[in-house]
Amino acid sequence: MRTFVFLCALLVALTFLSFSNGAVSISVTECMYILLSTIGFDVSYPINNIHQGVLLEIRIPRTILAIMVGAGLSISGALMQGLFRNPLADPGLVGISSGAALGAALVIVLGWSIPFLEYWTLPIAAFIGAVISTICVMRLSQMGGKTVVTNMLLAGIAINAIAGAGTGLMVYLAEEDQLRDLTFWTLGSFGGAKWIEVQLAFLVIVIPSFIGLFLSRSLNIMLLGEAQAHMLGVSLEKIKKTIVVLVCIIVGSSVSMTGMIGFVGLVVPHLCRMLVGADNRKVIPASILLGGSLLLASDLLSRTLIMPAEFPIGIVTSIVGGPFFLMLLSMNQKNQVW
C-alpha cells in the first residue's frame, strides 16, 4: 500500500516538473493558477499569455501522452511476460514494436488510406504490423506449451532486423514532408504531441490497459504453465487471444504516435516485481504508475538536457534499459531461473 502511495506521489511530482520545465520555464505556482483559470476559477494572478499557451497546447498534452504511452508500454510488457511465461519478453525485444513501426511507415510512404477511417489508418496499420510479428514470435518460440526462450529472443532479433530494414527502405523512399525521419521510428519522440493524439491515446491505450487490469488474476495462473492453468479452470485460448489483441493495440498505437521507445516494457515490470512481488494483481497497477513516471522522466531529460534542442527519448530508455537487460541475463546465468 505504501508503495502505491509513493508511486502516485512520484507521478504527480514528475507531472508538475514536466509542466514547469523546458525551453520556457514556468513556475509550478503559475502552472497551478493557469490550470485553475482554465477550468473556470477566477484567479488574481498575472498569467503570462505565452506561458499559458505553452502549458496548455504543448506541455500538458505532451505530459499526458508520455504518461499514457509509458503506462501502456509497461502494461504490455507485463502482459507479454505472462503470455510467454518469461520475464524477458518485451514488446520491443520480441519485435512487436518494430512490426508496428513498419506497418505505420508503409502506410505513410505508400499513401494508403482506409476509406471512411482515414484518421484511423495509421494506428490500424501499426496494429496489423504488431499482430503479424507477435504471431511469428509465438509460433517460433512455443513448443509443447513451453516457451523456448532462445527461440523467442532469436525470432525477435530476426523480426527486428526485417522490420527495421523495411522501415529504413520506406524512410529512404519517402518524400521529405511525408515521413518523420528514421530516428523517430527507431528511437521515438514525444515532440509532436498534441491534444488530438491525447484523445486517440485515451481510446487505444487507456481503455485496453484498463481491460488488462482485469486479466491479472488469470495471468498469475498462466505463469504456472498452460496445462496447469487449464486444470485450474482458466480458458487459455480466450486469454491468450485477449492478451495479444490488447498488447498489439497498445503497442501499435503507441508506436504510430511516438515511434519505438525501447525497454520500457522490460524494465518497468521488473522494477515493480522488486517493489511489490510477483503477484500480477499488484505488478500491473504498479506498472501503470511507474511506467508513466519513468517515461515522463525520460521525456523530461530528452527535452531539457540539451535545450533548446531535443534528443530522441529512446536514447534515454535504451541507456537505462540495455544495461538492465544485460544484468538480468547475467543474473540468470548464476541462478538458471529461465
Next chain:
Amino acid sequence: MLCAKNISYEIGTKKILHNIHLDVVPGEVVAICGPNGAGKSSLLKVISGELKPSAGTVHVRDIELLQWDIKKLATIRAVLHQESFLSFPFLVEEVVHLGRYPYPKSTKNDVIVEECLEKVGMQSYKKRTYTSLSGGEKQRVHLARVLAQLEEESVIPKLLMLDEPTSALDLSHQEGTLHIASQYAKNNNYAVIVVLHDLNLAAAWSDRIIFLKEGMLHTQGAPSQVLTPEIISQIYNIKTRVLHHPDTNRPVIVVDRSSNT
C-alpha cells in the same frame, strides 16, 4: 468418479495408448505403473483432458470431460504435473494461493493455504521466494497448491491426479506425499490416481496397481495380486523376488541377484 472407456491415443501412426479401460471410485488410491515409455503420463494426460484421445471417452462423475465447465471441474479435479514452468519470484504462499483461483475471494482461502502448507511440511517456507527453492521443495509447494484447489466444505468426492509426485523427493518426503494422498482417499473420500515409478511405493500405498506396457493395459489388481515375480518379469523383463513387509505384510520387491548375469 472417473470412467475412461476404450482409450486410444496416437501421435501420427505411432500408437501411444491402445484401448484402455479405467474405472476409479472414490476412496481408492490407484497407482499407474510400467516401464519407461509405456504411456503412463500420456494416460494421465488423456484422463485429465490435457490430451484428446484418438478414440474413446472419459467421464468424470458421469459427465463427459468436454461437457464440463472447466472452472467447475477445477473444484473437483486437480492435477499435479511432473514439471512446472513457474519462473517468477512468487512467494511460496502466493503459489499455493493460485490453487484457490476457482473459488470466490474469501479470508477462508488464507486459512486453507496455511493448512495445506502445513500438510506438506512447508509452512515455515511460506514467505520464501518460490524460485529460490530446491526441486523437491518446489514439488511439495505444488502438492500444497493442488490440495488447496480441492479443499471445500462440501463432501462431494474429489479426484486427485499426481504425475510422479515423488520424483524429486527424499525418502521421508516420498513417504509423506503418499501418506497425504492415501489420507485424502480414506478420510475425504478422494479418488487418487498416481503415476509411480517405484513399485515399492506403489505396493505400500496403493489399493490397486495398473500395469501399462507398450501402451496397453497389461494387468491390474491389488498389490498383493499383481506384484508377483512372473508379472514383474513380463513387464520389466527383470528377475525379482517378492518379500513381505514385516509391519504391513504388503509386498516388497527386490531384484533377484542370485541368477542375474
